[in-house]
Each structure stands twice: as structure tokens, then as C-alpha cells.
Amino acid sequence: MDASLGRSPTVAVIINPTKFPDFAATKDQVTDGARRFNWHDPLWFETDKADSGVTAARSALAQNPDLVCVMGGDGTVRAVASVLRGTAVPCGLLPSGTGNLLARNLGIPVDSLSDALEIAFLGQNRAIDVGLATFDDGEERAFMVMGGVGLDADIMEQTDGDLKKKVGWGAYVVAGGATMFRAGFGVTLSVDGEEHASGDCLMVLACNCSSVVANIELATGAKVDDGNLELVMLRPNAVAGWVGVAIDVATRMRNGMASLGQWSGREFRFDLDRPVLAEIDGDPVGQTRTGRFGVDPGGLLVRLPVPARLG
Known part of the structure; x- marks a missing residue:
């Protein structure tokens, strides 16, 4: 939902906290990016070892966000994708970890959070295979x-x-x-x-x-x-x-x-x-x-x- 249509859109961020040494600073950077692009402050959902992000993704989806962003490695991306699959909610990739294989194949920067945020908030929606x-x-x-x-x-x-x-x-x-x-x-x-x-x-x-x-x-x-x-x-x-x-x-x-x-x-x-x-x-x-x-x-x-x- 575009902010010009009457409200600021909402973003849910699913994050694997073990991937970010300075967790608080990372959250601040994402929040600053959301505000810069006229989005509401992010809704945050942390993953756990039990399911790599499935529960967090379901909780996020229940909030009816306009966008779900994933901050983690390939396992976190896979878990979130399994929940978003078949929905009309787009997934933004904010990579972290060694692999980031999907992000690399899609041309999303894996070494610049600010660039990845710009793509997530301003990029185009495309359907890809699962x-x-x-x-x-x-x-x-x-x-x-x-x-x-x-x-x-x-x-x-x-x-x-x-x-x-x-x-x-x-x-x-x-x-x-x-x-x-x-x-x-x-x-x-x-x-x-x-x-x-x-x-x-x-x-x-x-x-x-x-x-x-x-x-x-x-x-x-x-x-x-x-x-x-x-x-x-x-x-x-x-x-x-x-x-x-x-x-x-x-x-x-x-x-x-x-x-x-x-x-x-x-x-x-x-x-x-x-x-x-x-x-x-x-x-x-x-x-x-x-x-x-x-x-x-x-x-x-x-x-x-x-x-x-x-x-």
C-alpha cells in the first residue's frame, strides 16, 4: 500500500538475532530507513532455534503487513518463504550470514544494509518459483x-x-x-x-x-x-x-x-x-x-x- 493512498504502509521484520552482533543498532538502522521512505516503524519478530522463523512469520502475517522483510541467512529466508508462499504479501530480503544465496541470485546487495533497505521499500514486486x-x-x-x-x-x-x-x-x-x-x-x-x-x-x-x-x-x-x-x-x-x-x-x-x-x-x-x-x-x-x-x-x-x- 502506497503512502499516497491515505496511510503509511506497514512492514513486519523477521530477524535472526544471532546474525547481528549489535542488535539494537541494526534495529535502529532499519527503523530509520522505514521512516525515511515514509513507512510506519517496523513490527519486529525474532526467530528461534525450534523452527528457524516459521512461528515468527505466522505471527507477522497475522498483523496484515504490506511487506515482510527477512533479516537472516538462507535458513531464515526459507522458513519465512514457506509461510508467505501463496499469499499476496511481498518478501523483502535484508541479507545476513555466509550464504545469502537467494539474495545473490536476485541481485540484492549482501554487504550493504542501506542498499537492501532501499530495494525492500522502493523496489518492484516480482513472482518467483518455490x-x-x-x-x-x-x-x-x-x-x-x-x-x-x-x-x-x-x-x-x-x-x-x-x-x-x-x-x-x-x-x-x-x-x-x-x-x-x-x-x-x-x-x-x-x-x-x-x-x-x-x-x-x-x-x-x-x-x-x-x-x-x-x-x-x-x-x-x-x-x-x-x-x-x-x-x-x-x-x-x-x-x-x-x-x-x-x-x-x-x-x-x-x-x-x-x-x-x-x-x-x-x-x-x-x-x-x-x-x-x-x-x-x-x-x-x-x-x-x-x-x-x-x-x-x-x-x-x-x-x-x-x-x-x-x-
Whole structure:
């Protein structure tokens, strides 16, 4: 709601307080930004460890805000998005944390709160896709960037939280070094109802965005508003090894002699020959032998820069 239509619009801010060393100063900066752009002082809702922001988002939505802003990492964004999905309330991203993968893919600054605030208060609303993942426990979980099983989940589980705060992406490299030589697993994969691949595998990753780690474009051509997911499968390659994988990523090779296979679609189903760890948006969610990845096209409204850059 525009202030020119008779009232100042309202914003609810969902914040993970552990991400902000000077919590009071951060709140003051957001409040100052709201006043500068003629919005009411923000309504504040803090997350907790139990649900990463789901309860806070539901409480915020009950206040009928014109905008909900998220201040936290990828896990907080995912939790809030799962609540806002399917509503007409836009989501503004005020990034904090190591990853901020959705913000990076949407062209929202991750190192300038003032710039992110300007986008949230003055930007345009755009509908983007929401990924959906279901594993052995039967619970459907929303994700905004990626969901997968295998190597990616192992790396996320092994990443040291304190090290991540100190060195950022380097913590994932350390974790990757400890996990990349683990044994693979057998997989049978179907895409939109048709079987497309079977054999040995190290990772199955459904991507809603092209860049899923350290600004590396792993899912070539993925767009967050095209109504599809891109599924990337990492196969063992005894000849080329991890050097070959790096070349495949750099040259965008897929599905030939490469270590990486990629398929585009709206629904992916997989069966594994043993339980393997799963993750969504970087959060491990337990082991699974079966799974489904789907997409809710245009399921979430977000505030984007003008002009928007979607990836």
C-alpha cells in the first residue's frame, strides 16, 4: 500500500538475532530507513532455534503487513518463504550470514544494509518459483535455492559453524575436502514421469537458481522465475577425478562424457540403493532412500531492484 493512498504502509521484520552482533543498532538502522521512505516503524519478530522463523512469520502475517522483510541467512529466508508462499504479501530480503544465496541470485546487495533497505521499500514486486522437496518422512518442505542428497548434504553437515563465521565460503571448502572421497550410491531418476538415468552417483541436486555455492554457476541456465527446476547429477569419474568435475563446471559441460548431468523439468523423482543424507537450502534434514522435487511456479512475491536481474 502506497503512502499516497491515505496511510503509511506497514512492514513486519523477521530477524535472526544471532546474525547481528549489535542488535539494537541494526534495529535502529532499519527503523530509520522505514521512516525515511515514509513507512510506519517496523513490527519486529525474532526467530528461534525450534523452527528457524516459521512461528515468527505466522505471527507477522497475522498483523496484515504490506511487506515482510527477512533479516537472516538462507535458513531464515526459507522458513519465512514457506509461510508467505501463496499469499499476496511481498518478501523483502535484508541479507545476513555466509550464504545469502537467494539474495545473490536476485541481485540484492549482501554487504550493504542501506542498499537492501532501499530495494525492500522502493523496489518492484516480482513472482518467483518455490521449490518443493519430499523425502522418506513424507513431509513436503519448501526451498528457494536448492535441495539435494549426497555430497552437498554431507558438506553442509560437516561445515563448522564457527569457522564459517570467520572465513565464510572457505569453511565449505574445508568440509568438502573431508567428504568428497566418500563412496557413491546407486540412483534411478525420473524427470516429469519418464526415467532418464540410473547408475552410480555422488550427488543429486535440484536447483531453483543457477548459482548455489560461492557464485559458481552449477545449474547452467537455471532461472528462478521460469516454472522449472534444474536437476544436476554428479557422477563418479575415476579417470578425470575432481579436476574433471572442475572442468565440467567451468566449461558448462553436461550429459556427454562429463561428470555432471543436467535435466530441466517440473518434477523429479529418485530412488537410491541405500539411505543418503538430504538437505534443503543448506540445512541437513536426515537420511532418505526416495524423494521428489517439484516446483510451485510464481509461488512467492519478492521485492527486487529496478530493473530486476533474475538468475
